[in-house]
Amino acid sequence: MIDQAIYRRFNHTAAACFVLYFLFPEKILGLDRIYLVFTFWFGVLLIEYFRLNKVFVLDGMRDYESSRIAGFVWFATGTCFILIFYEIGVFPEIFAISTIIMASYADPVIGEINSRYGEKLSLIGGLVTSFVIYQLLIGVLFYSLIGSIVAVIIEKPKFRWLDDDLLLQIFPITAMTLCYLSGFGPDITDVGGIR
């Protein structure tokens, strides 16, 4: 058996590659690329439906996920939510890119530090990770602080029917976008965005 914990971590960090989407052409086979998001999401839901019905077994699942929605579904849902709202013009591109990468890395970092050094250090580790990613990509201290603080706050509470993989994406990007659109936050310099 491969190490299930490491397998889960790698799946999580590899999810940062979802940002490849932003390099796709606007139209794919004559269709808007947003349909790709819906297709992908439908595919993930289909896989999860078969997994929950024991049609097949997936590696890397936690024990409690045998009878409830798995983390990868929540993560994919959060990413698809971001991409859809980006496509309809709600979320700025750099917020979407940075949040997808942040969520891919911050959650495993928090989990890994939590298991080795405890909760307090895991919060600091999550805060530093998310702040550095936001700062590198957005380049505005205000949004880096807002995004990273919201991410760490929302990561901690545990809900039975909601997963932090989803919340870790939706809440930080919504908070940053609200600040940006309301004029409360500064302009975006977009230092690390797609050019």
Next chain:
Amino acid sequence: MEFTRIYIFVLYAVVIFASIVFFLNNNYIIASLLVVGNVLPGYKLAISLREKNENRL
């Protein structure tokens, strides 16, 4: 199990491909983040895969 191994190799390929594509598009920060974020878990997983194969021999 065989499916998982193939899936892992596909993931490796996607990460490498994405990093190269972003690098070639002059998105150096994103490319670097993809490499830096995946190198440690990817390396640990490769070791885990190798140990598993050694046990099988």
